[in-house]
Amino acid sequence: MKQSTGLFENITTVSEATRVGFISKLEEIKAEKGFKLEQEGHVSGYLYYISEGSARSYYTRENRDITVSFSLEGEFVTAMHSFITRSPSYETIETLEKSLLYRISHQNLQQCFVEFPEMERAYRIILEKYYIALEEQLIFSKFKSAKDRYLELMDKKPKIIQKASVGQIASFLDMTIETLSRIRARI
Amino acid sequence: MKQSTGLFENITTVSEATRVGFISKLEEIKAEKGFKLEQEGHVSGYLYYISEGSARSYYTRENRDITVSFSLEGEFVTAMHSFITRSPSYETIETLEKSLLYRISHQNLQQCFVEFPEMERAYRIILEKYYIALEEQLIFSKFKSAKDRYLELMDKKPKIIQKASVGQIASFLDMTIETLSRIRARI
């Protein structure tokens, strides 16, 4: 599980004992494209770390799926609302491509907090990052025109444009496929 | 500072020592309407607990202010992005009415984490609540029609409609004052 060493890199310094204890609770997942990490209606079971690949979170409304977020390599992902509240998730998360993931179950994470109080801090920092990403997304969603939202995405997360389909991007940007297509034609 | 005892109620159980230690670091603020808790361009200094009253967070774009969130009695509020990253805040937070607040400085909170590791957990839970509120707001912002967003606000946070001005509510709901006025006329 050597690849998972990068997992703590951007978070915080923890003792060797905590690191080893935490890593021993991780599970490696090799997922094909379209593998579902979390499912709508189920309580989120795991916190995932994307070592390689990418994922998309979405929910369904009126028979179409609406993308909530994209997650790239080096990021943590889960249905956070469900993971926190232990209530059924409204979102489904699936890989956008063949991916290598590490995950820890909610229960094991709680166990970690008890065994290694340092982990509280590490997790707090994950939460903070998650929070900030969400806040940026909210500000982003306030960009009034469809064109501005697209340009902002191009600027901030260009990888998503390569990895996701037009429909996935359009719903993420809160516009129709047609509008996105026209914006692209005009640039 | 007896009113502040309600402060931990919905969070977690902490030991008496931690509670006393934490409370000793709190500062009571009696604020008139329009008192600024945090200012755009400054690094957020405090985490506030609203004991009585309410607050509004907003940023300025093209000479008009855009409301990001409303906070009510019993909630924590700060310019979280700035509070976490220690970079200048893009938002200003002010009271909507005469309010009673308790606040802890960022530095004292960090000190608390060192003195009372239990506080990591309590703060983590505040962060989780903050996160969930933000996520709900994001979903809410995806409600397509202006009318739906207004009805949702009426349903979920009717108090805001009494406390805030039309302009504040309209910018929060991502519509013009005129559109909000017309929606209200039609209901």
Place this chain on the structure above:
DNA sequence: TTTAGACCTTGATAAAAGTCAAAATTTCAA
């Protein structure tokens, strides 16, 4: 290689919301 289905683009039209302007109403201090 062919071809069905999915995916994407383009066009015409409609609906939603924005802008600008003016009138009505409310608020608050003199």
Place this chain on the structure above:
DNA sequence: TTGAAATTTTGACTTTTATCAAGGTCTAAA
């Protein structure tokens, strides 16, 4: 209480984006 300023509403018109429909294009299985 009154009048000026601020806030809210209403109206006419414009812009943006959605919807519906029809063509293209790409892709993968036969």
